[in-house]
Amino acid sequence: GCLLRSLLGGHYDPGFMATSPPEDRPGGGGVAAGGAEDLAELDQLLRQRPSGAMPSEIKALEFSEGLAPGKKQRLSKKLRRKLQMWLWSQTFCPVLYAWNDLGSRFWPRYVKVGSCFSKRSCSVPEGMVCKPSKSVHLTVLRWRCQRRGGQRCGWIPIQYPIISECKCSC
Numbered sequence: 001g002c003l004l005r006s007l008l009g010g011h012y013d014p015g016f017m018a019t020s021p022p023e024d025r026p027g028g029g030g031v032a033a034g035g036a037e038d039l040a041e042l043d044q045l046l047r048q049r050p051s052g053a054m055p056s057e058i059k060a061l062e063f064s065e066g067l068a069p070g071k072k073q074r075l076s077k078k079l080r081r082k083l084q085m086w087l088w089s090q091t092f093c094p095v096l097y098a099w100n101d102l103g104s105r106f107w108p109r110y111v112k113v114g115s116c117f118s119k120r121s122c123s124v125p126e127g128m129v130c131k132p133s134k135s136v137h138l139t140v141l142r143w144r145c146q147r148r149g150g151q152r153c154g155w156i157p158i159q160y161p162i163i164s165e166c167k168c169s170c
Helices: 002-011 036-048 077-091
Strands: 095-101 110-116 129-146 152-169
Touching: 002 129, 002 152, 095 152, 110 129
Parallel strands: 110 152
Antiparallel strands: 095 110, 129 152
C-alpha cells in the first residue's frame, strides 16, 4: 500500500479512489446507480432538485410568446421564476457517481465513475437525452508485464477517464 501510494504521489484522490470496497467506508457511497426500484425514486428526487447555477438560457426566458401582441402583458416575477424552475428541473442533467471495481491489476482497485441519467428525456418537447459532455482523467497504476528480453513486470501510471459533466443533447 505505502509503496504504491508513493508511486502515485499527489494523484491519489480519496474522493474518487479506494483500496478496499467503498461500502465498508463510512460516507463513501455517494449517489450509486442502484436497482430498478431505486431509479423511479432517484428520478423524482433529481427532477425536483437541480443544483448549481441556473443555465443562462433558462434564466433569460421571458415566456412572452403567445401573449396578445401589442399589449403590455408580462408574467409576474413569481410566475416567471416558477416556470423557469420547472423547465430547469425537467432539463438538467446531473452526473451520477458509482464505485467501480477495476480488478486486481489496478491500484487503487476501486474508482468512482460518473454516468449520465438517461432514463427520461431532458427536453421539452421530449426527444433529447442526457449525454456525457466533459470528462476528467484519474491517474491510477496498472500492473504490466513485458516479455521482451525476459519477463519484467511493474506498476505503470495510466490515465483513467471519468465523466464529469452531462448535457442535454440529441
